[in-house]
Amino acid sequence: MHQINRRRFLELAGVAAAGAALPCSVGAAIPARVVVVGGGFGGATVAKYLCMWGGGKVAVTLVEPNPSHIACILSNLVVTGALAMDRITLGYSALRTRHGVSVVQGRVTAINYGSGKGTVSLSSGTSLDYDHLVLSPGIDFIPPPDSSWDPNLTPHAWQAGPQTLLLKKQLASMQDRDTFVMTVPRSPYRCPPGPYERACVVADYLKRKRLNFARVVVLDANAGIQAEPIAFGDAFNFTYKGMIDYVPNATVASVNSQTRSIVTSAGTWSNVRVLNYIPNQRAAAIDPTAPGRGWPLLNAQGFVPVDPLAYGISGFPNIHVIGDACALPASDGKAVPKSGHMANAQAKVCADAILRALNGEAPDTNVTTNSACFSPITSTTASWLSANFNYGDIYDAAGKVKGKGMHRVDLGEAPKTNGDNYQDMFTWAEGLFADSFV
């Protein structure tokens, strides 16, 4: 990893948006039908850009069960009361009125995985035909092995909305000497720095509330901090010394939501005031009762392997999976991170590939994607993380080309946690929200 400065980071954070300038025209006389499943960062962006670049020759239908999207991004600040819910609530009206996306409120319950045109079934009992299908349904949770886990008692708050407000309420109820226990899921999971960020803003909240001996226990299923090790290492060891206990290699064996107790390979915590259990994750099911939970192919971790140029599933060239649900290895052997910024970038690559395919062209190979996460560390300071990927040759240890794929070209974290980063965090988030939903 090497450091990149703040100016360079903000330039790189704009890489995804810069792709918007690439037009793509389609020659078909009858509009091609593209159905998009899921209206989060991946789905909203691909629907918007298909319409913008499709020149009126693509009819895009977005299927999403919720009337608006509540972003996970910045949601830890809603948990602490620093932001109101409306700051992270994003509607679909601009997709409809500015871009001409047809937004259908509903859930896709089954997919006909034909090799050509296909059909999706909706919870309403109706169906939609597609020429191309883009799936961006996000994540599902894998319950702990031995469990009476009930997220309505011990929330994950890893999908924003009512869960965010429940965790906020529970945090506000903490008193002197109370403990907030949280888990970090096994990698790969949604937003690598997110759990550590949550530990910091919760500790900051308890500190500002002047609670005596209140503390945060972070039970990490992984061997070490998964993102921004410098910023979070400093925060745990210095800023919140004595307040945050960081416990690595804590594999969860059981969770009891009634007693707010958790048993892990690193110890047991019982009757704690708040148990923020964030489970291990996998691609969201299309049909939870079907083989493969409705997916034709899943990797060992439960995500959908895709190609990095069109985000297609092997054997189904007109079905594409983007965002947190997809699995894409990078040149360093690690997965491309699951983030809203990355989902937005993948959506543009996918939209361009679909429009090229409708024109009878191969996908572009000059592909760059970028991920960024800003992490508040206190109520006035933040850090950031950026990772950038180019499609190209992948080398083996001896320096020989071993194939093609996404090459990690830049991985950096903020050299300093400071107030400028905290302000930049809002500029960056507003930009991403607008680029995806407006």
Ligand SMILES: Cc1cc2nc3c(=O)[nH]c(=O)nc-3n(C[C@H](O)[C@H](O)[C@H](O)COP(=O)(O)OP(=O)(O)OC[C@H]3O[C@@H](n4cnc5c(N)ncnc54)[C@H](O)[C@@H]3O)c2cc1C
């Ligand atoms: C606390 C926290 C902080 C974060 N901070 C950052 C950050 O700083 N930067 C960043 O880039 N990312 C951040 N993220 C990660 C980011 O929120 C996710 O990576 C992003 O939301 C993924 O987008 P997606 O489109 O794949 O999934 P989602 O945003 O989850 O959208 C999926 C959508 O699909 C819908 N859906 C599911 N199944 C179906 C179905 N069968 N039919 C129809 N619709 C369906 C769901 O209702 C949902 O709206 C954070 C996450 C958390 C939890």
